[in-house]
Amino acid sequence: MLLNRILENKKISINKKKQILPVSCLKIPSAEKPNSIIKKISHQKFIIIAETKKASPSGGVFRKKYNPARIATSYVSGGASAVSVLTEEAFFLGSIEDLRKVKNAVDIPVLNKDFIIDEYQIYLAKYFGADCVLLILRILSDSQFLHMFELARSLNLEVLIEVHNKKEIQRLSNILPDSRGALIGINSRDIDTLSISHETIFNLLSSAKNIKIPVIAESGVKDANILRQLYQSGASGALIGEYFLRSKSPGELVKKLLKEMNYG
Template sequence: MNILDKIIARKKQEIADSKSRVLLQQLKDSKFFNRKKLSLKESLHSKSGIIAEFKRQSPSKGIINDKVSPLEVASAYEKFGASAVSVLTDQDFFGGSFEDILSVRNHINIPILRKDFMIDEYQFYEAKSMGADVILLIAACVSQNQVSEFTELAHSLDLEVLLEIHTEEELQHIDKNVDFVGINNRNLKDFKVDLQHSVHLKNQLPEKTLSIAESGIYSEEDFNFLKEKGFDGFLMGEYFMKDEKPGNKFAEFISNVAM
């Protein structure tokens, strides 16, 4: 069993536990459920194009930064030009929580991506209830039919959809209704990073697809390389989070890259 299999097995248990504790109607009654989303489509090109991530830890890197608060980091990301903030809500493997989104929702005015392993309809209602604007679908975790069904559900809840792929086979998962296609530079099964592989996949995307380069962007050179290859957006977390002041690191990065 690879790490992704372990994560999904645990996620199924976690969802079952959540369903037993919080009814769907309780999610629908939450204060954020009927708020109008902030659109990543609109902010992606009006700002830096960077979806800056708050992430405490990962299975491949262990603890990255558990000393800073989501509000401190997200506020700095917004201040210095992030198009959106990505927040990990998986607890067991990434050290995240729903509270990480709840704690920043009323304090920033850019979209929030709930980054998790979405495999059940219930999680979409969770995302809406905590004030997320965008959800992540990972092709390696869902079927082609589920991509279509989950995208329809997300849109009915006024959520945008970022579909993540990593292999040529997963190109088949792309539904014309998804809002963005993210190409993960890191293989989720062995965590190897290959930017050239991502460029190869990008060249096979349907015409006019909004493309997001994800993970493994470790330098200004990496960013500029992917930008020159035509990516519309960039999901970056570890590069900023490994600094003791992620917001300052983000500000420094923005000032140095060719925007």
């Protein structure tokens, strides 16, 4: 299964990074408040988190000459409210250095999207400039999730918590200690089959809204009509990557989607 392969590779990668750059060498600016995605949501009807990544298992390589900072600045000019930076190395060809490049290039919130299974990754994300980190509920036990969530919040990082089904939403509602600084991400892509179901998002939105924190739709969104339906169904935003990255002018595509959305 693809997810298992990603996680096994991630364990090896983390151990190598710890030897090169141990936590003791990281100067963590813990008192620094994040550039807040949640605040963006409070000031806008609906936000777009535009993602930059070199490749994906489902889409292949998007750009051979990959410049994440240039892509991110294009997103800003197009009206994106935040940028997601995918830093997984083996399957998405990312790098933690991509995070710093983007952070130095933009003035909007930056999300570090990766398969976080070790607290070291949260320290690393903070060190390289993240304002928010992704925690995938499916790959963490309750105790692991709580530890990661509380550590992230102690470092003034917001947390996008990814769920895939009603069982995970119910589990989250039972264990989430404090909703401050938290967002829910509903991912419509099955990581093992790589298939996408928009019905997944709409079916889960009502359940997710019961937790009373902002909900972000993830994966496969590339149509203004779907964005409008998401907004009308209670979503606070959408995270979009591949659709933008296949364009020579990703920022213009962000602008076009926002214009066509016409909230209604």
